[in-house]
Amino acid sequence: MPDAPATATEQAAGKPVPARHGTTTQHGTTTGPSPEPVRLAVRKTYKLYVAGAFPRSESGRSYAVVAPDGTHLANAALASRKDVRDAVAAARKAQDGWAAATAYNRGQVLYRIAEMLEDRREQFAGVVAASESRPHADAQAAVDASVDRWVWYAGWADKLAQIAGSSNPVAGPYFNFSLPEPTGVVGILAPAASSLLGLVSVLAPVLVTGNSAVVVASEERPLAAVTLAEVLATSDLPPGVANVLTGRTVELAPVLASHRDVDALALAGAPPGLEVDLEQAAAGNVKRVLRRDASLADWTEDPTPRRMLAFVETKTVWHPVGI
Amino acid sequence: MASTRFPYAPAPESRAVVTLRPSYGLFVNGEFVEPSDGAMFETVDPSSEEVLAEVASAGPVDVDRAVTAASRAQQEVWGPMPGKERAKYLYRIARLVQERSRELAVLESLDNGKPIRESRDVDVPLVAAHFFYYAGWADKLSYAGLGPAPRPLGVAGQIVPWNFPLLMAAWKLAPALATGNTCVLKPAETTPLSALLLAEILQQAELPPGVVNVVTGAGATGAALVEHPRVDKIAFTGSTEVGKAIQRRLAGTTRRLTLELGGKAANIVFEDAAISQAVEGIVNGIFFNQGHVCCAGSRLLVQESVADTVVDALKSRLETLRLGDPLDKNTDIGAINSSRQLDKIRELAGSGDAEGATRWSPECVLPDRGYWFPPTVFTDVAPAHRIAREEIFGPVLSVLTFRTPDEAVAKANNTTYGLSAGVWTEKGSRILWMAQHLRAGVVWANTFNRFDPTSPFGGYRESGFGREGGRHGLEAYLDA
Numbered sequence: 001m002p003d004a005p006a007t008a009t010e011q012a013a014g015k016p017v018p019a020r021h022g023t024t025t026q027h028g029t030t031t032g033p034s035p036e037p038v039r040l041a042v043r044k045t046y047k048l049y050v051a052g053a054f055p056r057s058e059s060g061r062s063y064a065v066v067a068p069d070g071t072h073l074a075n076a077a078l079a080s081r082k083d084v085r086d087a088v089a090a091a092r093k094a095q096d097g098w099a100a101a102t103a104y105n106r107g108q109v110l111y112r113i114a115e116m117l118e119d120r121r122e123q124f125a126g127v128v129a130a131s132e133s134r135p136h137a138d139a140q141a142a143v144d145a146s147v148d149r150w151v152w153y154a155g156w157a158d159k160l161a162q163i164a165g166s167s168n169p170v171a172g173p174y175f176n177f178s179l180p181e182p183t184g185v186v187g188i189l190a191p192a193a194s195s196l197l198g199l200v201s202v203l204a205p206v207l208v209t210g211n212s213a214v215v216v217a218s219e220e221r222p223l224a225a226v227t228l229a230e231v232l233a234t235s236d237l238p239p240g241v242a243n244v245l246t247g248r249t250v251e252l253a254p255v256l257a258s259h260r261d262v263d264a265l266a267l268a269g270a271p272p273g274l275e276v277d278l279e280q281a282a283a284g285n286v287k288r289v290l291r292r293d294a295s296l297a298d299w300t301e302d303p304t305p306r307r308m309l310a311f312v313e314t315k316t317v318w319h320p321v322g323i
Numbered sequence: 324m325a326s327t328r329f330p331y332a333p334a335p336e337s338r339a340v341v342t343l344r345p346s347y348g349l350f351v352n353g354e355f356v357e358p359s360d361g362a363m364f365e366t367v368d369p370s371s372e373e374v375l376a377e378v379a380s381a382g383p384v385d386v387d388r389a390v391t392a393a394s395r396a397q398q399e400v401w402g403p404m405p406g407k408e409r410a411k412y413l414y415r416i417a418r419l420v421q422e423r424s425r426e427l428a429v430l431e432s433l434d435n436g437k438p439i440r441e442s443r444d445v446d447v448p449l450v451a452a453h454f455f456y457y458a459g460w461a462d463k464l465s466y467a468g469l470g471p472a473p474r475p476l477g478v479a480g481q482i483v484p485w486n487f488p489l490l491m492a493a494w495k496l497a498p499a500l501a502t503g504n505t506c507v508l509k510p511a512e513t514t515p516l517s518a519l520l521l522a523e524i525l526q527q528a529e530l531p532p533g534v535v536n537v538v539t540g541a542g543a544t545g546a547a548l549v550e551h552p553r554v555d556k557i558a559f560t561g562s563t564e565v566g567k568a569i570q571r572r573l574a575g576t577t578r579r580l581t582l583e584l585g586g587k588a589a590n591i592v593f594e595d596a597a598i599s600q601a602v603e604g605i606v607n608g609i610f611f612n613q614g615h616v617c618c619a620g621s622r623l624l625v626q627e628s629v630a631d632t633v634v635d636a637l638k639s640r641l642e643t644l645r646l647g648d649p650l651d652k653n654t655d656i657g658a659i660n661s662s663r664q665l666d667k668i669r670e671l672a673g674s675g676d677a678e679g680a681t682r683w684s685p686e687c688v689l690p691d692r693g694y695w696f697p698p699t700v701f702t703d704v705a706p707a708h709r710i711a712r713e714e715i716f717g718p719v720l721s722v723l724t725f726r727t728p729d730e731a732v733a734k735a736n737n738t739t740y741g742l743s744a745g746v747w748t749e750k751g752s753r754i755l756w757m758a759q760h761l762r763a764g765v766v767w768a769n770t771f772n773r774f775d776p777t778s779p780f781g782g783y784r785e786s787g788f789g790r791e792g793g794r795h796g797l798e799a800y801l802d803a
Contacts, residue, residue: 163468168793170775171452178779178795263784279574283567285739286582286785293577304470306803313783314790317758319768 046076046222048083048246049229051090052239057247058082065223068133076222079247084214084255087243091185091212092261094240099182099210101238107157110208112235114150117228121147124227128196131221145300146200152303153204160209160308173321180312182210183288184263187256189249191269194299195221199228201299202268203242205307212241214262216253218269222246250274257281264288264311331645334652336439341430347378347515349385349539350522352392353532359384364541366515369436370649370658370693378515381538386547389507389536393478394553396533397505402475404503406462413458413500415528420451420493423524427517431489432649434516436658436694437612439650449774450493453792456776457497460797464502467794469803475503476579476802477555480548483518484561485511485660486615486716492518494791495558496535497776502800504556507536509548511561513661515539546572554578558799560617563714563740563785581789581799583617583781585714586742588763589735590620590771591725594629596747600769602636605720608745608771610644610698613657614718615664617786618743620771622711623722624731630724634702641698642685656718659694668696668717675701675710680721706737714740728753732760741783745771764790 046065047054056062061078098106117124121143129139165179186206191198195218206213217225229244245252249271256262258281265282267275270292282289290310346363348355362380367373381389401409420427427450428443435442464473479499483491492508499506510518522537538544542565549557549569559569560583573580590608592601608620625633649657659665676682680701687697696717704711704721711721725731735744744763746754758766764782767773774780779795781787789799 166779166794168775168777168779170773170778172773172775174770174773176775176778178793183783276575280571283570283574286563286567286570286584286787288788291577309798313764313788314779314781314795315758315764315766315783316779316793317766317768318770318773318778319754320770 044074046074046226046246048077048079049226049233049242049244050083050087051093051243052233054229054233058086063247065131065221067130071130073130074223076226076246079245079252081251081255083245083247084252084259087214087245088185088256088259088261090240090243091214094238095182095184095212098212098238098241101210103158103161106208106210107154109236110150110154110157110204113231113237114147114154116231116235117143117147117150120231124196124224127224127227131195131223142194142197146197149197149200149303150204153208156305156308157208160305160312163305164309164312164314168316170318175319175321176316178314178316180209180309181315183311183313184211185261186211186213186264186266186311187259187262188213188215188266189253189269190215190218190225191299192218192220196224196228198268198299199225201303202266202307205303206266206311207237207242209308209312211264211311213243214256215242215244216249216256216269217244217246219247219249253278254281257287258284260285262287264290266290266307266310267292331653333648335648336429336432336443336650336652338429338433338650340426341433343376345376347376347519347539349379349381349389350519350535350537351385351389352536353526353530355522358382359388364512366434366513368433368693369513369660370690372692375433375516378519378539380540381544381547382540383547386507386538386544386551389538390478390480390548390551390553392533393505393507393536396531397475397477397503400531401500401505401534402503406464406503409501409503410458410461412528412530413454413461413497416524416530417451417454417458419524419527420447420454424448424451427489427520429650430520431517432657434514435485435488436649436660438654438657439652440654441612446487446490449776450489453493453497453776457501457796460498461501464797464801467797467801469798469801473502473801473803476800477504478553479504479506479556479558479800480509480551480554481506482509482545482548482557482559482561483511485514486612486617488514489517489521491560492521495560498791498796499558499800500534502797504800505534507538507548507554509538509540509545512541549573556580556800558789559583566787579799581781581791582787583789583791584742584785584787585740586617586619586782586786587622587712587714587738587740588618588620588743588745589622589624589761590745591624591731591735591747591757592626592629592633593746593748593750593753594626595749596629597749597769598629598633598636601747602633602640604745604747604769604771605637606640606644609720610656610718611772613659613696615660615716616772617714618765618772619716620743620745621715621720622735623720624725624734625722626731627724627726630722634700634722637700638683638685641700644685644698646687646695646697647690656698659696659717662694664716665694665696668715668719671710671713671715672699672719675704675708675719675721678705678708678710680704680708680710706734712738728757732757736760736762739785742781742786743767
């Protein structure tokens with residue numbers, strides 16, 4: 001029922017409840033001496049996702065998240081530079097273990113994320129529809145594409161090295177091979193245009209290749225990112241491998257871009273005016289930068305291996321051959 | 324230890340094979356031309372301080388002419404040309420390099436100061452091999468795994484260093500040309516001559532005008548190239564400091580960038596290693612090319628139980644190295660490339676003394692003229708010392724010790740660089756475990772400083788990004 005007002009069924013399925021629907025009433029129950037008690041909905045507090053936990057911002061700040069149609073949706077945590085640093089520390093701590101996991105294992109974890117997301121399709125459709133003021137069917141399609149995208153990337157875990165690696169026929173008695181390895185900690189500015197599919201499209205290629213991530217969610221539409229964090233938290237993804245921050249991009253992105261322990265940046269959601277500054281800051285420790293213009297304008301397009309290859313390093317190993 | 328040095332009669336390679344011109348212009352649009360403002364600079368033989376020639380200094384106007392020529396050649400000739408025809412030009416270049424290899428080797432040693440044995444046996448053969456390898460890719464790009472029809476980027480601005488002047492030019496030119504790009508090459512200020520001889524070879528190959536242009540000059544010339552709006556891609560090999568400046572300069576543009584920067588590689592020797600082979604590898608790792616090698620094994624990490632044995636064997640091996648005339652075929656250690664580089668090496672070695680490390684060099688008579696630094700080993704080095712952290716880019720080895728493989732990995736990775744690493748052990752599983760854990764773009768196991776056109780080369784972290792060599796090297800010049 002696209003475009004229909006939220007129904008009790010949708011609310012039961014976990015659709016986020018805009019403030020105007022903060023109470024549920026039942027029709028036709030206003031007569032009689034003892035009216036049936038009104039049930040007050042339990043609202044969710046939208047928090048950060050750092051090191052596998054859901055803390056509020058250490059700053060204690062929050063900001064109002066408003067749908068394009070003006071509806072107040074929630075108050076999200078307004079992360080601080082300290083939260084960025086905590087998230088980077090968590091990502092660094094988790095990265096070695098995640099990279100050392102077998103490719104089969106990483107692939108299964110990503111597939112598990114797809115399973116968890118599939119399980120909550122209705123909830124996410126509601127979040128996306130409300131956040132982006134999109135028709136429900138449209139939001140549903142974005143959620144389905146997001147699930148499918150996790151599945152697509154999951155399958156790459158144990159295949160990327162086979163297409164991006166090589167055995168190199170050097171002119172001498174040496175065995176020589178090259179293989180892709182994760183770059184390390186990747187800072188991601190999630191795109192605003194598509195708050196779930198866009199986010200999944202930039203996060204999945206970073207994770208499947210063995211990197212850890214610090215995501216700055218879309219400032220205007222952060223709710224799908226926070227809700228996705230709940231999926232990540234229940235998908236056997238080791239704590240710290242993915243971290244999600246909400247807040248002001250202009251405040252958080254420069255901290256991420258200049259952080260010495262961040263190895264790469266995905267600028268998909270960089271505000272246009274900020275790109276030059278972010279890239280310049282990134283040069284401080286020679287970060288790999290995937291520019292905004294390298295991002296798909298339309299996140300529904302089929303992805304290519306490009307976003308994975310942007311966050312891997314090629315290692316080449318030589319050994320003599322002899323008896 | 325008694326000296327085991329054998330007397331050697333001089334065995335000089337003849338300079339006669341090289342005809343030096345007193346003055347060299349810029350190579351733009353297929354011709355040698357005078358710089359627009361007439362500015363020239365001198366290039367010297369670092370082993371004698373003799374002036375070899377004067378060379379044009381390209382200003383922004385000259386760079387613009389070169390870029391314009393490259394851009395036109397890309398759009399009108401080289402881009403539209405079928406890959407199989409581009410391939411044949413590259414094969415021609417490879418063959419001409421082979422034919423004129425002795426001339427190139429002597430000129431390289433003259434201008435750079437490296438031993439003729441290295442320019443003759445390593446640099447120039449690899450130059451030919453690179454052109455030959457990438458020639459074959461030119462008509463096979465749709466099979467490179469970069470999409471069905473990858474497109475060239477356009478004009479590539481390529482800035483190369485002075486340590487392997489011709490080889491680095493080949494690493495840059497060959498893949499760029501194979502993929503249909505045209506090039507503006509900026510050789511290093513102290514070593515411009517071999518690139519200009521290569522330009523003559525390109526004329527002999529009848530490479531269409533403008534496909535490769537050579538603009539000589541100092542940092543300002545490179546900056547003009549980096550800032551030129553019609554350069555679509557910058558490929559830079561050089562210092563991390565300049566690399567970062569270039570990355571900053573290209574921020575917010577659509578121009579592509581690959582960087583091959585500094586290094587501080589660990590060469591790790593385990594107690595079960597074949598010690599005499601490891602010692603050869605250590606020597607090759609840090610004293611090859613006077614240590615002017617970004618991937619040099621400048622930190623020796625030796626397992627504590629064999630530290631004394633390895634260091635003693637290393638010292639006795641160093642006693643046999645011959646330092647002197649780069650054109651002598653017996654010479655192992657040539658001249659430092661420039662007085663500026665010599666100052667830098669002296670300053671950093673001095674910091675080693677000041678911070679408490681122990682300096683050792685073999686008995687070694689340095690020539691009176693020219694720029695020279697003896698092979699030097701520092702022991703008692705702590706990880707915090709500057710000589711353990713900063714790239715010296717000279718024949719200076721810092722020795723540290725470790726007890727466990729975990730400690731070796733931690734110390735090896737304790738650097739902002741990540742270009743290369745070496746591992747010496749007879750245990751296969753340990754080699755692979757070490758190779759997995761070392762954060763470096765190239766890991767040499769039971770060997771060091773091997774290069775091949777089929778083998779991707781490039782760094783992790785502040786050693787840069789992008790790869791040169793192999794199929795991977797094509798990515799730097801293609802819009803997939």
